[in-house]
Amino acid sequence: EKAGFDHFMLKEIHEQPKAYRDTMLGRISEDGRSVELPELKMTAEQLKGINRVHIVACGTALHAGLVGKNVIESLVRVPVETDVASEYRYRSPIITPDTLVIVVSQSGETADTLAALREAQRCGARVLAITNVVGSSVAREADDVIITLAGPEIAVASTKAYSSQLIAFFLFGLYWAQTVGTQDDSAAAQVLAAMQALPEQVEKILAQAETIKEVAESISHHSSLFFIGRGVDYAVAMEGSLKLKEISYIHSEAYAAGELKHGTLALIEEGTPVIALLTQEDLYEKMLSNIKETKARGAHVLGIVNEGHEQETAKSVDRLFAIPRTLPLLTPALSVVPLQLLSYYASLALGHDVDKPRNLAKSVTVE
Numbered sequence: 590e591k592a593g594f595d596h597f598m599l600k601e602i603h604e605q606p607k608a609y610r611d612t613m614l615g616r617i618s619e620d621g622r623s624v625e626l627p628e629l630k631m632t633a634e635q636l637k638g639i640n641r642v643h644i645v646a647c648g649t650a651l652h653a654g655l656v657g658k659n660v661i662e663s664l665v666r667v668p669v670e671t672d673v674a675s676e677y678r679y680r681s682p683i684i685t686p687d688t689l690v691i692v693v694s695q696s697g698e699t700a701d702t703l704a705a706l707r708e709a710q711r712c713g714a715r716v717l718a719i720t721n722v723v724g725s726s727v728a729r730e731a732d733d734v735i736i737t738l739a740g741p742e743i744a745v746a747s748t749k750a751y752s753s754q755l756i757a758f759f760l761f762g763l764y765w766a767q768t769v770g771t772q773d774d775s776a777a778a779q780v781l782a783a784m785q786a787l788p789e790q791v792e793k794i795l796a797q798a799e800t801i802k803e804v805a806e807s808i809s810h811h812s813s814l815f816f817i818g819r820g821v822d823y824a825v826a827m828e829g830s831l832k833l834k835e836i837s838y839i840h841s842e843a844y845a846a847g848e849l850k851h852g853t854l855a856l857i858e859e860g861t862p863v864i865a866l867l868t869q870e871d872l873y874e875k876m877l878s879n880i881k882e883t884k885a886r887g888a889h890v891l892g893i894v895n896e897g898h899e900q901e902t903a904k905s906v907d908r909l910f911a912i913p914r915t916l917p918l919l920t921p922a923l924s925v926v927p928l929q930l931l932s933y934y935a936s937l938a939l940g941h942d943v944d945k946p947r948n949l950a951k952s953v954t955v956e
């Protein structure tokens with residue numbers, strides 16, 4: 590059942606190219622210039638009337654939502670807020686009939702996410718669910734559903750479900766943008782071509798797992814580390830940090846790289862590992878200066894960069910991992926993979942139960 594892999598998590602990490610292909614299958618027009626989501630019941634008119642979005646989810650699904658916020662805001666130019674599902678109902682969110690609430694849930698059974706969905710509907714909003722389980726509570730109750738086709742996810746640590754949620758956000762963001770006209774067909778064709786290249790690019794990353802394994806073994810001796818990034822890299826940093834905590838039990842924090850000097854830098858000591866994501870070209874120079882700030886305090890930095898930037902970055906970091914080039918907005922679908930491998934191999938090095946970490950359940954059905 591593990592198809593030759595030692596753990597479900599590793600199998601599921603390796604299934605991501607297929608999960609991407611399956612989630613895109615039948616949702617891109619034959620000419621490659623537009624997104625097709627026939628499953629959506631909402632009309633073009635309804636979509637055009639939406640003037641705000643709330644993305645609500647828990648844990649890793651929320652981290653996919655943070656990327657989703659960037660995707661929708663940059664492609665559609667509609668303001669998006671993201672909320673932890675267990676907080677959403679209690680802050681009296683401003684939900685109007687023109688609000689689209691997007692709930693994201695692998696299982697479709699997370700109690701807080703389901704409660705948020707019901708609250709949104711009670712306030713008259715339309716709810717779109719992005720979920721991996723057809724027939725789940727969330728899928729049944731939402732007004733619209735985009736199913737991710739990641740296949741069953743067994744490991745408690747979510748990997749292929751997260752990355753397929755990213756694909757769903759890319760598709761939906763583009764679909765919406767084309768509907769309202771913020772992206773024309775040729776711009777969409779460019780994004781869709783880049784999306785279709787992602788599965789092969791993930792395979793390329795997976796083929797370099799050994800490099801990540803070595804880094805994971807060295808960080809497994811540390812009790813605390815940092816993930817830093819800017820823009821969507823910050824969202825991915827949060828996911829990398831959660832994954833590491835969840836299965837290796839090593840404490841880590843994700844920081845927007847520019848925030849470090851407002852307090853956290855005090856925690857960086859000689860040898861503290863820092864995982865720095867530098868995939869956003871427009872923020873690259875800023876990231877380099879943030880990395881310098883950590884190195885000046887003795888940090889040991891792993892830089893995750895786009896191919897082509899290795900030489901330039903090598904001067905500023907201790908170790909490097911390069912990911913294939915894609916559009917800036919799509920990079921999370923690639924950059925998360927080395928971070929998943931990092932947490933997997935760190936957990937393995939420490940002898941933990943990778944697929945069933947302590948204190949956690951796959952699906953959290955209590956509030």
Ligand code: M6R
Nearest residue numbers: 648649650694695696699746747
């Ligand atoms: O099934 P859901 O996507 O609603 O689950 C949400 C979280 O409980 C889940 O993503 C959790 O954070 C994962 N174990 C993280 O790997």
